[in-house]
Amino acid sequence: MSDALITFNRDGALRRLMNNETLLNRILEIFFSQAEERFSQIRQDIQLGRYTEARATAHGLKGSAGEVGAERLHRCLGDLEKALTDNSTQAEELYKVAVVEYQQFSQQARQPASN
Amino acid sequence: MILKQDTGRTLNACTVLIVDDQPTSRLIMTSLLEDITQCHAVAGATEALDYCAAQLPDLIISDVSMPEMSGRELCEALRSNQSTANIPVMFVTGSDSDEEQEKCWEAGGVDFVTKPINATTFRNRVKTQLNHKIKADLLEQLIYTDRLTGAFNRHYMEERLPFIVKECERESLPLSIALLDIDFFKQYNDEYGHLTGDECLCRLTRAVNDALLRPMDRVVRVGGEEFLLLLPNTDIDGAKIVCNRVLETVRRLHIPHIGSPFREITVSIGLAMYQSGISESATVVIAEADKLLYKAKNAGRNQLAYE
Numbered sequence: 354m355s356d357a358l359i360t361f362n363r364d365g366a367l368r369r370l371m372n373n374e375t376l377l378n379r380i381l382e383i384f385f386s387q388a389e390e391r392f393s394q395i396r397q398d399i400q401l402g403r404y405t406e407a408r409a410t411a412h413g414l415k416g417s418a419g420e421v422g423a424e425r426l427h428r429c430l431g432d433l434e435k436a437l438t439d440n441s442t443q444a445e446e447l448y449k450v451a452v453v454e455y456q457q458f459s460q461q462a463r464q465p466a467s468n
Numbered sequence: 469m470i471l472k473q474d475t476g477r478t479l480n481a482c483t484v485l486i487v488d489d490q491p492t493s494r495l496i497m498t499s500l501l502e503d504i505t506q507c508h509a510v511a512g513a514t515e516a517l518d519y520c521a522a523q524l525p526d527l528i529i530s531d532v533s534m535p536e537m538s539g540r541e542l543c544e545a546l547r548s549n550q551s552t553a554n555i556p557v558m559f560v561t562g563s564d565s566d567e568e569q570e571k572c573w574e575a576g577g578v579d580f581v582t583k584p585i586n587a588t589t590f591r592n593r594v595k596t597q598l599n600h601k602i603k604a605d606l607l608e609q610l611i612y613t614d615r616l617t618g619a620f621n622r623h624y625m626e627e628r629l630p631f632i633v634k635e636c637e638r639e640s641l642p643l644s645i646a647l648l649d650i651d652f653f654k655q656y657n658d659e660y661g662h663l664t665g666d667e668c669l670c671r672l673t674r675a676v677n678d679a680l681l682r683p684m685d686r687v688v689r690v691g692g693e694e695f696l697l698l699l700p701n702t703d704i705d706g707a708k709i710v711c712n713r714v715l716e717t718v719r720r721l722h723i724p725h726i727g728s729p730f731r732e733i734t735v736s737i738g739l740a741m742y743q744s745g746i747s748e749s750a751t752v753v754i755a756e757a758d759k760l761l762y763k764a765k766n767a768g769r770n771q772l773a774y775e
Binding site for chain 1: 489490491492493495496499500531533535562583584585586587588
């Protein structure tokens, strides 16, 4: 099941929000207004070895990603969060993967809904 | 059967406090509940504790992972304070691991939902918790209040007084205790009948309650026509002002009583103070108030006697 994750599961996100499209659009707006700053915060904290802080930011971002239907990003951030909890050297690599996922999500989600 | 009784409260009169550091989560939860109940959202546990110090919500929905203070720490802080101990806390968590679930229950949570939230599940879980809360409040009201007058009952006093005393001890604050008795009430009942006597008790209780002014003050009906006034954080000088206001409020009711030398319903009050670290026990202070009540009676009634 987890392998079936998609970049932007708009229908899933909408279903969870009782098909409230206005609400989903507002959440996306808030998400995009904060995501890039949070990513750079995570990068900075990883570089400075502040793993606890980086983990907390990744956790928050992961939650928001799940809410907007960014399934693959949600999973990537979950992996990053775990790596940061374990002080794993993989954190930097996972961060980069998450950034790529974010860019793909951003591209898809900012397109007008096609139906 | 009791639970089918109309509580007079509906879900949309309840208040839910949402605590989450993520603005998207706050927006989602508030939007999903706005047609069900009253919502207030805050971004952290400290704000939540401040909110609860001012007013008690019927349910708190809290994120688990938050900077500074976690949702579980918030729940423990609420449980350790008598006035907030009974607010149900539902957790919203990004993790549904066994360990996370255990921790949520251990902290005193009543339920948890996982993020991303499924609207239908979330709304139904919240409705269930609020319905429980409404019924629990009703039961507490039925258990702790005197059905005739609406004052707290003796059971309330026996259960809650130790906590009130403990809180005063912890804060090193005085607790004034007054015993109030209606003068010549037996004669009143003999003259006007028990139904009118009951009506008199109700009017008098309402008036005494109004005269207390602060929500933390309590009127407890401890006997037929005898009431205990609990005045936390009030020293003897403050309590004298309150008791004199009570005497005056009762006089102003002008309830006719031809069997009394005053020709109207009056009360006598004995006032004593529990001092933390000095007083032996609340029971001893109540006994002292009782003696002073008799002193007020023997001195002619319709007056206050204090230590």
